[in-house]
Amino acid sequence: MSGHLSPQGLRQTIRSGEHRGNTSGYAPGYVQCNIVILPADWANDFLRFCQLNPKPCPLIATSAAPGDATLPPLGDIDIRSDVPSYRVFRDGEMTEELPDITGLWRDDLVTFALGCSFSFEEALLADGLEVRNVTAGVNVPMYRTNIDCTPAGPFSGKMVVSMRPFQAADAIRAVQICTRFPSVHGAPVHLGDPGLIGVADLDSPDYGDAVSVERDELPVFWACGVTPQVALEAARPPFAITHSPGCMLVTDLRNSRLAVL
């Protein structure tokens, strides 16, 4: 029912509490973002972590100042009510899942909006490629790797990757397409033998759902937005808020505007 809404219209239904679930497939053509909210005294290290690890943590926008709940570059947004579902963490443990965080807002909170794979999946589909998790109607499979992120202060950890299988010629095409979109994870980080990045079994993803990989296909791995969440949980800040998985901030920014060429 909300599938045909503009980003502004969709956010209105989210703000009012009418739409509370997944945003996948909504407002096609527009950028959806992963959200991390931290106290200002943790924000600088997290910003550096994103800058040092741009493939898993592609920063699209941040608050203009601590306590400011708007994100003007992304639209007329109140970050306290415009995400369908939030997760609240205290000392690294999730304590609540809420449809609105207005009551928890503080003057020292800083918001980070990070790019998400929905944008590049749309570009792959528009080029005629088959994206297996979309075809199968499941969440993309995600895996913890043995690839170290570059640490920044308390933030560190291994890179998490998402996987989509392709025949070799389509994998090469996917590299070309995704290279145009560095702010939504960019080109893949690995393809072929999963063991080389510490992934033991493609059928047992650490997050999301397994998908089929045919004999003539290569698994292709992209840096994944779960990476900053894992780093966040390991850093155990006293207070943090994220979006709930799949329940993204829908922005007014067109996916095509993220293309660097």
Next chain:
Amino acid sequence: MSGHLSPQGLRQTIRSGEHRGNTSGYAPGYVQCNIVILPADWANDFLRFCQLNPKPCPLIATSAAPGDATLPPLGDIDIRSDVPSYRVFRDGEMTEELPDITGLWRDDLVTFALGCSFSFEEALLADGLEVRNVTAGVNVPMYRTNIDCTPAGPFSGKMVVSMRPFQAADAIRAVQICTRFPSVHGAPVHLGDPGLIGVADLDSPDYGDAVSVERDELPVFWACGVTPQVALEAARPPFAITHSPGCMLVTDLRNSRLAVL
């Protein structure tokens, strides 16, 4: 001794007969071309073959008119004397290998200059990638595949590919780099399992020399300039001239000017 010469200076030593061998490594930074020379009544079909198969047959320049031995877009060139070694084919059979074809020139001959892998290998090396055949000091291994070229008149055949092994992250980088250079074969056409493109044994190339492929590497395959030569031999035109393998036309065009972005 001629290694430090400009393209113009190098062509002078070739024209005079002083330099007769391989041009690999000479005039670094400048485009070297595969050469095919055909009678005008065969030229149109060959031109269409190149246009229909741009990855193995990337056309960089052609004669302005039949019988014209110059190629102004590529420098002050006399195609009859500026290639170190030529192969002459009659009815599809090689009959002579000559350092100069001035005596064989005819008013109906048309020259085709095609891009060559030396240009993209230079871009890969400049980016810090290891190119195995360069490290090993051997010719790149080349293989006949089961990939059909699009036929044009009498010209048809399977695509020939060259192979360079890379770790996955470098293979992805190689796709990005070579995508910028469509006129020197562009992005790879395949990577991973050689059997999927009809290559049975990497250790037994059809042309060139085998190179090592380590356990953590993927073989990466590029469309190869031997493809038009194979199509030419199969078409059996009554008369044709090509460069001898490795003895290319050295041009005044900088490799960097072939980059589309």
